[in-house]
Amino acid sequence: MIPKYRIRCISGGEIVPDITSLSCPAGHDSLLRTEYTSRRLQLSYHSGIFRYLCWLPVTAPLLPSGGPVTFTSDELSRELGLSRLAISFSGYSPEHHASLTTGSFKELEALATLQRLWELGKKIPVIASAGNTGRAFAGLSAQYGKPVVVVVPSSAVSRLWTTTPAQDVFLVAVDGDYTDAIAVSTALATVPGCVPEGGARNVARRDGMGTTVLDAAVTLGRIPDHYFQAVGSGTGAIAAWEAALRLIGDGRYGTKLPRLHLAQNKPFTPIVLAWQQRRRTFKPELDMPDAPNAIKEVMSPVLTNRSPPYGIGGGLFDALQATEGQMYAVSNDEGKKGMALIRDTLGIDPDPAAAVATAALVQAAAAGTVGPDDSILLNITGGGYERIREDYTLYPIEPSVTVNQHETGDTLKAELSRWVAHYG
Ligand SMILES: Cc1ncc(COP(=O)(O)O)c(C=O)c1O
Structure with missing residues (x-):
């Protein structure tokens, strides 16, 4: 069967065989890009972003979903x-x-990313966020029951809430700024069972x-x-x-x-x-x-x-x-x-x-x-x-752990490993 899409290194032009790659295996400092077999945009009967399923790197929709x-x-x-x-x-x-109840276009990326990770082996994404991205992933986690790890600066914790109670979010608050949160998330993504969400490198x-x-x-x-x-x-x-x-x-x-x-x-x-x-x-x-x-x-x-x-x-x-x-x-x-x-x-x-x-x-x-x-x-x-506040009850997300900005150590990883173990 012809695959739905391939991944190509933009700088080198070569096809990257492993579609889960976030960077070019040939060493180019480049984003990778999806190349869809269908050059024509065929609209699906699904609503939300999955109306454009044809040009999303997933096989099935995550429903119900909102869209732009x-x-x-x-x-x-x-x-x-x-x-x-x-x-x-x-x-x-x-x-x-x-109808994006997490309130921003970060929900669009979270929908495609969560579905893709689920299809590619149910790995748990680790996301560094200044607020909106974390809320998007947490909101979808609560809606679909998929686990996520979110790392934010402590100052952004108040921006994290969901409209249904979140059971499957491991929230790390970092006493530092967004750059510090990225460093902590990079360390946590090495915990077995987890993967870095990848930011801009993530084609989904x-x-x-x-x-x-x-x-x-x-x-x-x-x-x-x-x-x-x-x-x-x-x-x-x-x-x-x-x-x-x-x-x-x-x-x-x-x-x-x-x-x-x-x-x-x-x-x-x-x-x-x-x-x-x-x-x-x-x-x-x-x-x-x-x-x-x-x-x-x-x-x-x-x-x-x-x-x-x-x-x-x-x-x-x-x-x-x-x-x-x-x-x-x-x-x-x-x-x-x-x-x-x-x-x-x-x-x-x-x-x-x-x-x-x-x-x-x-x-x-x-x-x-x-x-x-x-x-x-x-x-x-x-x-x-x-x-959103008028139409829904908002549930704040409490940090599972708060760390200082230089914390990338084993204690934190061990705590995350124990949490990941629940998801078998
Ligand atoms: C509401 C909103 N608009 C715009 C942006 C900027 O998006 P990007 O970081 O993709 O440039 C963000 C980033 O979080 C956002 O939350």
Whole structure:
């Protein structure tokens, strides 16, 4: 039987035989990419992201599942003077048929990732998160009864809750920042039975997030000219580029890549600064001076990744280059105005990251970087939290263990091993 997909190293171009690989066995510093046998996007009868099952690296859907929704808003279009503005929303808003009860587009990646790991041997993923990703995995764990290990900075614990009680989440709180949480998660992923979730290197994560662009293209009948999103790691933006490449290969949605317009939150804007000089590598002293304090000042902490997949082959630099992309630095004041704009025009409380993306669109419209009649997709990557609170009881997740930032040692691993043993 012809396999549904293969994995290819983007930099080297070779097929990677082991589809569970997260990096190139030939040693290229590159992301791997799925290559689907079906060049045509065939819509399935499933709902949510599994409508796009054809271009997801899984054989079966995880149901019921939510997905992104694409819609237009006369009010928002009028406010911005953009006649062909569409919104991709990944969050919760029954009026917009948006049912992601973990509140962000991280649920899209979590759905595809959990299903894939389950199909490939029921390994338990270890996820480092600044909050939203951890909540997405914890929420799905609670919904489907699949175990997950989540590692977050202690300051993010309050962002972890579920709408059904979570029985199968091993939550590690790290007294440090997101980078420290990543270090702890790397150590924990070596515990037998566990695997690193892989971040941007995980093809299921990227293809799950890419459904935002698939849904938009199917709804609008074409690939948009411009794509706006706020980025921390940039994984969602890389996914948008890859989804557009597949749509071009399909042939029915257009032949041009959307231009990526990506935003970060001042004063922490390393990708903006590196891209302005068209540098593939970061210079920490120029791009992230005084990072710990800069990170404390932003309104959207999920946008503060210090080691995003930027220079790696097939990463964000390549995505920006291929799409003639543009980066935007957005202040908290602009972000707050973006938040009010979305709330007033769509009736949704956006995630602060989505407010930052909106502010970038406001900048672009004012500067004439986008034309009034261009086809534009604004990715509102999260929101609807107030409505989730109204419609559901929220269950906070208590840390199974709290560790200091340098803890990667045997005691913690032994504790995790005992927990993993339950799942046999
Ligand atoms: C709501 C929301 N929007 C945007 C982003 C940025 O996504 P990425 O890290 O894929 O660039 C995040 C990251 O956590 C997020 O939670």
